[in-house]
Amino acid sequence: MLEFKEVTKTFEGSKKPAVNKLNLSIEKGEFVVFIGPSGCGKTTTMKMINRLVEPTDGQILVEGTNVLEQDSVQLRRSIGYVIQQIGLMPHMTVGENISLVGSLLKWSKEKQRERAKELISLVDLPEEYLNRYPHELSGGQQQRIGVLRALAADPPLILMDEPFGALDPITRDGLQEEFKKLQKEVDKTIVFVTHDMDEAIKLADKIVIMNAGEIVQVGSPDEILKHPANEFVEDFIGKDRLLQSRPDVTRVEQIMNANPITVKEERTLKEAIQVMRDNRVDSLLVIDEIGTLKGYIDIEMIDAQYKKRSYVYEAMDTEEYSVHKSDLLRDTMYRMLRRGSAYVPVIEENDRLVGIVTRAALANMVYDTIWGDETAEVAAAD
Amino acid sequence: METFITYVSQNGFYIWEEFYRHFLMAAYGVLFASIISIPVGILIARYGKLSSWVLTFGSIIQTIPVLGFMAITMVAMGLGTTTVITTVFFYSLLPIIQNTYVGIKGVDSTVTSAAYASGMTRLQLLTKVELPLAVSVIMAGIRTALVVGIGIVAIGTFVGAGGLGAIIVRGTNATDGTAIILAGAIPTALMAIVADLVMGKIERKLNPVNKTATA
Numbered sequence: 284m285l286e287f288k289e290v291t292k293t294f295e296g297s298k299k300p301a302v303n304k305l306n307l308s309i310e311k312g313e314f315v316v317f318i319g320p321s322g323c324g325k326t327t328t329m330k331m332i333n334r335l336v337e338p339t340d341g342q343i344l345v346e347g348t349n350v351l352e353q354d355s356v357q358l359r360r361s362i363g364y365v366i367q368q369i370g371l372m373p374h375m376t377v378g379e380n381i382s383l384v385g386s387l388l389k390w391s392k393e394k395q396r397e398r399a400k401e402l403i404s405l406v407d408l409p410e411e412y413l414n415r416y417p418h419e420l421s422g423g424q425q426q427r428i429g430v431l432r433a434l435a436a437d438p439p440l441i442l443m444d445e446p447f448g449a450l451d452p453i454t455r456d457g458l459q460e461e462f463k464k465l466q467k468e469v470d471k472t473i474v475f476v477t478h479d480m481d482e483a484i485k486l487a488d489k490i491v492i493m494n495a496g497e498i499v500q501v502g503s504p505d506e507i508l509k510h511p512a513n514e515f516v517e518d519f520i521g522k523d524r525l526l527q528s529r530p531d532v533t534r535v536e537q538i539m540n541a542n543p544i545t546v547k548e549e550r551t552l553k554e555a556i557q558v559m560r561d562n563r564v565d566s567l568l569v570i571d572e573i574g575t576l577k578g579y580i581d582i583e584m585i586d587a588q589y590k591k592r593s594y595v596y597e598a599m600d601t602e603e604y605s606v607h608k609s610d611l612l613r614d615t616m617y618r619m620l621r622r623g624s625a626y627v628p629v630i631e632e633n634d635r636l637v638g639i640v641t642r643a644a645l646a647n648m649v650y651d652t653i654w655g656d657e658t659a660e661v662a663a664a665d
Numbered sequence: 666m667e668t669f670i671t672y673v674s675q676n677g678f679y680i681w682e683e684f685y686r687h688f689l690m691a692a693y694g695v696l697f698a699s700i701i702s703i704p705v706g707i708l709i710a711r712y713g714k715l716s717s718w719v720l721t722f723g724s725i726i727q728t729i730p731v732l733g734f735m736a737i738t739m740v741a742m743g744l745g746t747t748t749v750i751t752t753v754f755f756y757s758l759l760p761i762i763q764n765t766y767v768g769i770k771g772v773d774s775t776v777t778s779a780a781y782a783s784g785m786t787r788l789q790l791l792t793k794v795e796l797p798l799a800v801s802v803i804m805a806g807i808r809t810a811l812v813v814g815i816g817i818v819a820i821g822t823f824v825g826a827g828g829l830g831a832i833i834v835r836g837t838n839a840t841d842g843t844a845i846i847l848a849g850a851i852p853t854a855l856m857a858i859v860a861d862l863v864m865g866k867i868e869r870k871l872n873p874v875n876k877t878a879t880a
Contacts, residue, residue, distance in 0.1 A: 335782055360784030370779025374797045374873035384783050416792070647823050 285309040285332070285440060290326055290341035301327045303496040304341070309441070309474070311488070314466055316475045316483040319493035320519070325476045328493070329442050330388060332474065333362045347375055360384055363433030363441035369425050371417040377403075378413030386438040402431040405465060420433045420488070423454035429464065434469060443475045447482065457601050459485055482518055484508070492516055533612040538648055539629045539638035545570050548577050548596035552585050555595050568628050568636060569599045576605060576628055576636040605630045609638055616645060668844040676848070679843065688827035690746055690821060694753020695761075697698030698843050699807055702758050706765020706803075708790065716766060731756070731817050731867035739824045749821035749828075756817055759808035762804025768799030801872035808864035815857045828851045 287307045293300040302324040305430050317325040328335040331343055334355045341351045350358055371380045379386070381402055382395035390398075399413055406427045417425055426446060433441050447455040447462075463486055466473055477483055484488050484504040490500045492507070492515075500512040508524065511517040546555045546567040555567060559582060566581035578601035588598045605628045606615050619627050619640070629638040673680060709716040726734070735752045742748045772795050778793045822830035831847030836842035869875055 333782065356786055358784075359782055364779070364782040366775065366779055366782070368779075370774060370775040372780065372794060373773075374784050374876065383780070387789065388783055401731035414875075418874065429779075545789075 284311040284313070285330075285344060285474070286342075286344040288342040288344070289341055290328070290331065291339050292324075292331060292336060292340045298340070302331070302338075305496075305498060307491065307498065307501065309472060311356060311468050312475045313473055314463075314475065314488040315491060316477060316487035316489070317493060318477055318480065318483045318519075319499075321478065323493040324496040325491075325493050326444060329444060329474055329476050332440075332442060333359045333364060335359075336577045339653050355624045360436060361438055361440075363436075365429050365441065365446040367397055367425075367445040369422075369429045369449075371428060372433070373417055375416075376413060376447055377415050377417065377420070380417065380428055381413070381431045382435050383432055398435055399431075400532075401433060405434075405438060405468070406461065406595065410587055421454075422450055423458060426450060426458060430465075434471075439472070440472045440474070443473060443544040445477050445479075446475075447567055448477070448479070455482075464484070476611065480524060484524070484645045489612040506558055533609070533648075535606055535612055535615050535629050535640060536608040536638075538612065538644050539608065539640045540644060541635065541638045543568050543639035545636065546595055547571065548582070548594075548599065550595050551593050552595060552598060553593075555580060556582075556585060568622075568639065569595055570636050575634045576630050577601060579628070605634075606640070609629065615640060619645070668841075669847050672844045672848050680829075680848055680852060681835075683827060683829050683832055683849075684856065686746075686793045687815070687818050687830070687853070688856060690749050690826065690828060691753055691811060694750045694814050694817075695757045695807060695810045697750070698747075698754045698757030698787065698810060701759055701807075703765050703803060704762035706762045707769055709762070710766045710769035714799075720763060722760070723762055726755050727759050731820055732823070735817075735824055744825040746821075748820055748824045748828045749826040752821075753814040753817050756813055757807075760809040761806040761811070764809075765803050766808075768802030769795050771802065772798045781788070798873055801868050804864060804868040804871055807867070808861060808868060811860050811864060812857050815845060815853065815860060821855050829856075 285308070286304045290302060290305040291300050301367060305328060317328060318496065319325050327336055331338045332345070332350065333522050334350055338351070344357075345362070371377075372383065375383070378396065381399040382390070385395045387399055391575075396413075398535040400410055403410060403413060408424065408427065412420070412424075417428070420428065427508050430446065433443075447458050448459065459482060487504055489501065489506050490504055491501050492512075494515055500507060502510075507516065510521065511520060542563045544558065544564050544567055546558050546569055548569050548571055557613040558567060559565060566579055568579050569577045571577055577596070578599040580595055580599040584598050584600065592598045604618075604622070604624070606618075608629050615627060619642070625643040626639050628636055631637050705719060709719050731752065734755070738748045739752050742751060749871060776798070777790060777794055780790055785793065818828050818832065819830040820828070821828050822834050829849045829852055833846050833853075834849075836845030836847075836849060839845055
């Protein structure tokens, strides 16, 4: 679909090339995100595709044809383009803006209007908006129109230069989701430039990390998170993201405490208090004779019912939430944080209790990931 | 006051004729200036190096007193309307060139770059994006030029071009000519004000910022 062969760009008056001998091939329908620090050449690379910047050396092939051999105006009309500043024409209606490329291609008025209607329905905006002017829309709505404008002539390839960079985080989040879904529907090849790693991980099929005009690593978000090519990539991804990626593979089993404090359901409340006291905890998991998880009981429940009830199974709460030992830690962590619970019991087949994951265990894991190496180094130095 | 009304009622047709002549001279001057100035403004907006030279030249003309300039033009072109129109033409250059330049320069570069990247040719960029967005600013320049032009034409009577200035001069020469002076001065002022209002209205209408779905 899109191929870079030894592409080099040296800007006038600078010795160091902005993009140096870049080789890359992009498949049809792929969502490729170029990412890197500012000045790494990612935007230049993208702009060379539709010849907003002319390459100094090398070839760029779009569907097998060298872009330099095509008429630059025709080329640009055949490639969608979305920029960060949106750049809608303020003197044209939303509808006219959407079908801008259509009007350049001399489509009939009806065809332009049809296409605009078709597209605006894709982003769930009412059709009346077609007659409005851009300044009457919010930033998020404007960028939706910006994206539709790029889609209007149904180009197989769309270039996006930090399209969501200028939006507030909430709008950005919504638009990213919406756009990812839209991309699947319309099946386009997307070349997307950003400096936001979260955005890259969220959207990309393939991430291209660049630095100083060269590609440092190419791979799926998963590959890059799991096997960063070198220190630069690690630094660029950031420790916290490497950490977040770890729960993707870690299972509950690996970090759970296999000896939870329990009490059998037929014990008396008095005995339960004794167990709490001995173990210095304020809640207990309740199990039956063969170790099946029945529920839990805590000090407040005992306190409230001490006078009326005398056995654990009468006072316990059976609405216990649990996870299976082979569940991914990622999901567990998320649910725990969302429920605000301090721990979650771990079970295996037949509801047998095998362990517990506490917030403390999560904290330990976070600590190990962030400072684990350093602690090890310090220990070695001592 | 009574004499003024009498004068106007007796010479209504004459005043109207001079009014019309006055307006045409100003309008032609501005029209010809626009034909030259707008392209020049577009050129200097695109090729920045020329801009300071052109704008300086325009400013220099503005510093010359109108009467002096008209006298020099008269030496070259003789008496009559041509001299007046030429003077208006020269004095209109700066405001129109300047406003065209500012208007085109003022078009949001993200809009032009988006349009360019969507596959517009240079010419399409100019006619479909830059000019429509700059047109209200250009109109503001034409408006200034026209108001100034109306003032200049009033002096045109000294080179035998007629216009409302002729009535004013006749009044200054006559004994107790206040009524006659007013009969020339009031329409001149009125013309300037009306021209300003009408052009202002057009200018606002053309401004893309004021466009809404309901308009």
